Amino acid sequence: MTTKINNPSEYKISDLVHNGELYDYINRSDDDLEFYKKWCSISKSKTSNSNSNNGSTDSTCLELCSGTGRLTIPLAQSGIDIVGVDYTESMLKRASEKAQAKNIAITFVQQDIRELQLKHLNKNFCLIFIPFNSLQCLYSLDDLERFFKQVKAHMANDGLFIVDIFNPNIKIMIDRSIGWKNMINFKMDNGKEVKITEQCNYDAASEINRVKWKHSIDGEETIEQLDMRCFWPLEMDAILKYNGFEVIHKFGNFDESKFTSDSPKQIYVLKKAR
Numbered sequence: 490m491t492t493k494i495n496n497p498s499e500y501k502i503s504d505l506v507h508n509g510e511l512y513d514y515i516n517r518s519d520d521d522l523e524f525y526k527k528w529c530s531i532s533k534s535k536t537s538n539s540n541s542n543n544g545s546t547d548s549t550c551l552e553l554c555s556g557t558g559r560l561t562i563p564l565a566q567s568g569i570d571i572v573g574v575d576y577t578e579s580m581l582k583r584a585s586e587k588a589q590a591k592n593i594a595i596t597f598v599q600q601d602i603r604e605l606q607l608k609h610l611n612k613n614f615c616l617i618f619i620p621f622n623s624l625q626c627l628y629s630l631d632d633l634e635r636f637f638k639q640v641k642a643h644m645a646n647d648g649l650f651i652v653d654i655f656n657p658n659i660k661i662m663i664d665r666s667i668g669w670k671n672m673i674n675f676k677m678d679n680g681k682e683v684k685i686t687e688q689c690n691y692d693a694a695s696e697i698n699r700v701k702w703k704h705s706i707d708g709e710e711t712i713e714q715l716d717m718r719c720f721w722p723l724e725m726d727a728i729l730k731y732n733g734f735e736v737i738h739k740f741g742n743f744d745e746s747k748f749t750s751d752s753p754k755q756i757y758v759l760k761k762a763r
């Protein structure tokens with residue numbers, strides 16, 4: 490775990506946005522945890538009787554873009570066998586340190602999800618999930634197609650795949666394009682004062698929301714890029730269909746409410762199309 494894997498496209502998320510230490514101050518929510526606990530358990534029971542052709546068992550879950558283990562660690566703590574994959578060294582380092590401090594053994598792998606290759610683990614996963622809008626870090630159709638192909642190759646026969654992304658909200662994007670909006674202020678344990686403000690600029694041709702985060706750390710300001718691909722609801726249905734997935738559920742939030750125009754999220758529970 491020594492190299493940082495760079496995304497070669499012009500779109501990117503800056504190092505400071507994916508800095509493990511800062512990330513954990515900013516992202517403290519666990520609104521999605523119970524949802525993933527439930528689906529880890531459903532997928533395990535669905536595949537428990539169907540061992541794969543290669544003799545491996547199918548009771549392990551896989552979190553893609555696992556970051557600092559915000560979900561991976563509590564899921565493992567609740568007894569779920571789980572592997573995490575991410576390509577950012579500082580996020581993985583933070584995840585491993587937190588898991589170690591809690592004495593929890595989790596396999597974290599440094600990989601680019603577009604080149605996912607976990608055959609060495611000899612597992613077919615009962616659930617693969619990519620939470621917290623992380624799919625929105627894949628900017629091109631080529632990225633998406635390579636990614637979905639690898640997901641299917643790692644799923645157990647009766648396995649599930651969950652994708653959780655925003656429902657693009659035009660009003661919010663317009664609102665946040667006018668001036669800098671305050672996002673969060675906090676004091677780190679080392680006493681440093683952090684203030685983050687945001688400005689959005691949606692590019693319709695690429696469907697990428699070119700978000701800028703202005704970090705002020707102890708008064709020193711830097712502008713960080715946070716490019717988020719938007720997926721419009723019917724477009725996302727089509728992308729999944731033409732990449733070989735069948736929609737079992739499409740929820741609008743983690744309470745499993747039906748997806749509607751006003752839903753904040755698009756949460757897909759998928760299986761491989763036969």
Ligand SMILES: C[S@@+](CC[C@H](N)C(=O)[O-])C[C@H]1O[C@@H](n2cnc3c(N)ncnc32)[C@H](O)[C@@H]1O
Pocket residue numbers: 507516553554555556557558559560574575576577580600601602603620621622623626627
């Ligand atoms: C929004 S964070 C989500 C972290 C974690 N899943 C959570 O729920 O808090 C997105 C993560 O995706 C990772 N990431 C983005 N693109 C990736 C790629 N192509 N391959 C692997 N990891 C990627 C980043 O390093 C970052 O840790």
